[in-house]
Amino acid sequence: MSATAGGNAGENLYPVALRLAGRRVLVVGGGAVATRRVPALLDAGARVDVVAPELTPALRAQADAGRVRWLARRFRPTDLDGAWFVQVAVDDPEAAEAVSAAALERRIFCVRADDRHAATAWTPAVTRHGPVTVAALGGGDPHLAVAVRDAIRDLLAAGALPVAAPEPASRAGDPAAGAGAVGRVALVGSGPGDPELITVKGRRLLAEADVVVADRLVPGLLLDELRPDVELVDASKIPYGPSRAQEEINEILVDRARAGAFVVRLKGGDPYVFGRGGEELLACAAAGVPVTVVPGVTSSIAAPAVAGIPVTHRGVAHEFTVVSGHLPPEHAASLVDWPALARLRGTLVVLMGLKNLPAIAAALLRHGRAPETPAAVVQEGTTGGQRVVRAALAGIAEAAREAGLRPPAVLVVGDVVSVLTGGEDAAPGARHAG
Numbered sequence: 001m002s003a004t005a006g007g008n009a010g011e012n013l014y015p016v017a018l019r020l021a022g023r024r025v026l027v028v029g030g031g032a033v034a035t036r037r038v039p040a041l042l043d044a045g046a047r048v049d050v051v052a053p054e055l056t057p058a059l060r061a062q063a064d065a066g067r068v069r070w071l072a073r074r075f076r077p078t079d080l081d082g083a084w085f086v087q088v089a090v091d092d093p094e095a096a097e098a099v100s101a102a103a104l105e106r107r108i109f110c111v112r113a114d115d116r117h118a119a120t121a122w123t124p125a126v127t128r129h130g131p132v133t134v135a136a137l138g139g140g141d142p143h144l145a146v147a148v149r150d151a152i153r154d155l156l157a158a159g160a161l162p163v164a165a166p167e168p169a170s171r172a173g174d175p176a177a178g179a180g181a182v183g184r185v186a187l188v189g190s191g192p193g194d195p196e197l198i199t200v201k202g203r204r205l206l207a208e209a210d211v212v213v214a215d216r217l218v219p220g221l222l223l224d225e226l227r228p229d230v231e232l233v234d235a236s237k238i239p240y241g242p243s244r245a246q247e248e249i250n251e252i253l254v255d256r257a258r259a260g261a262f263v264v265r266l267k268g269g270d271p272y273v274f275g276r277g278g279e280e281l282l283a284c285a286a287a288g289v290p291v292t293v294v295p296g297v298t299s300s301i302a303a304p305a306v307a308g309i310p311v312t313h314r315g316v317a318h319e320f321t322v323v324s325g326h327l328p329p330e331h332a333a334s335l336v337d338w339p340a341l342a343r344l345r346g347t348l349v350v351l352m353g354l355k356n357l358p359a360i361a362a363a364l365l366r367h368g369r370a371p372e373t374p375a376a377v378v379q380e381g382t383t384g385g386q387r388v389v390r391a392a393l394a395g396i397a398e399a400a401r402e403a404g405l406r407p408p409a410v411l412v413v414g415d416v417v418s419v420l421t422g423g424e425d426a427a428p429g430a431r432h433a434g
């Protein structure tokens, strides 16, 4: 890839990785190119100075936050004194040439956005995967570099390359740790149903797992991608009541990790939104097993979103409240203050509430929420089975029943329900959206 450079045919490059932590790097220019270059420099820990008469708003924000130092003027050769590396991100060839010349004189490697042939260094196309950094050069053809980088990134994301999982956190002094044999657990949110709505990190950890313990609401296609040697535990098939099943799951996580496995506990939506993620974390911690938490896109926000309902909207709702409706409002064990919720003017999102929908709607009305408040039930949001029913609060339970909706579904109550549709379809009745 890097053997021939267009216009520099036959030139062999010498690839290196710069360790920039605490070292001064100069960026000349404050436009779009500089905006794209600065984050990776900061990520590497460089002390970044940007010299430019003006900055893009994004760079301005970095300067205001003290993450970069802004020299608000044109470049002077002495700006390079003490710099290890310089990025030239200006369009004007003469100005760029002046920086190049000053850098050459000081033997500071110089990347040029305007003319790579005039530069003394090239930046590769990069992808990062846990501890691994892959840098690709296209021999002077940036498109080739990006294409190669993308291909490798996809292989890494699919777990097709033998990249070791990052080392677990230090376990010194922990009596539960065997001779380096203890594995670890990641509590990973799988997102609301669409397999593309898992996070990049979640997908990477899934590809590295030895054992996957999955919930019922986890997208099946994600499990389809697992390597054949991965042990898949279907947590929804554990044949006990809910609390015994939870103990069983905790035991599986701890046992497998203690045997040295990397266990991914994959949960629908976000692991901490009615996901019992906290209980599993405590069980692992008590057993000395290190745990990483990877948040997920929660159905409480995503299911309304794909049904055209923003949970907040300027001038309409300044709050949204997410509650569980698995217990009816009058139930002795319910921790939800339904009268208080009925008094809120913002958005209410109820999970696990389909069965109790008539009682929930009745409680909200009884405690003062207006009967004409727009409401919607979103079934299987973000999936092929998505269905949306809209009605006024007074009629939502009947509309959902008539439409034959089934779990998983969220109830949304509030003026945001009709804010994007203008309320014209607030009449009861099912319709598909998505």
Ligand code: SAH
Binding pocket: 192, 193, 217, 267, 268, 269, 270, 271, 272, 273, 274, 275, 297, 298, 299, 300, 303, 350, 351, 352, 353, 378, 379, 380, 381, 382, 383, 407, 408, 409, 410
């Ligand atoms: N941790 C999950 C919620 C678990 S509780 C999250 O953050 O999304 C399970 C409840 O979530 C279901 O009863 C339903 O109310 C809701 N839910 C999960 N996925 C859903 C989806 N795709 N569409 C609508 N509701 C969903």
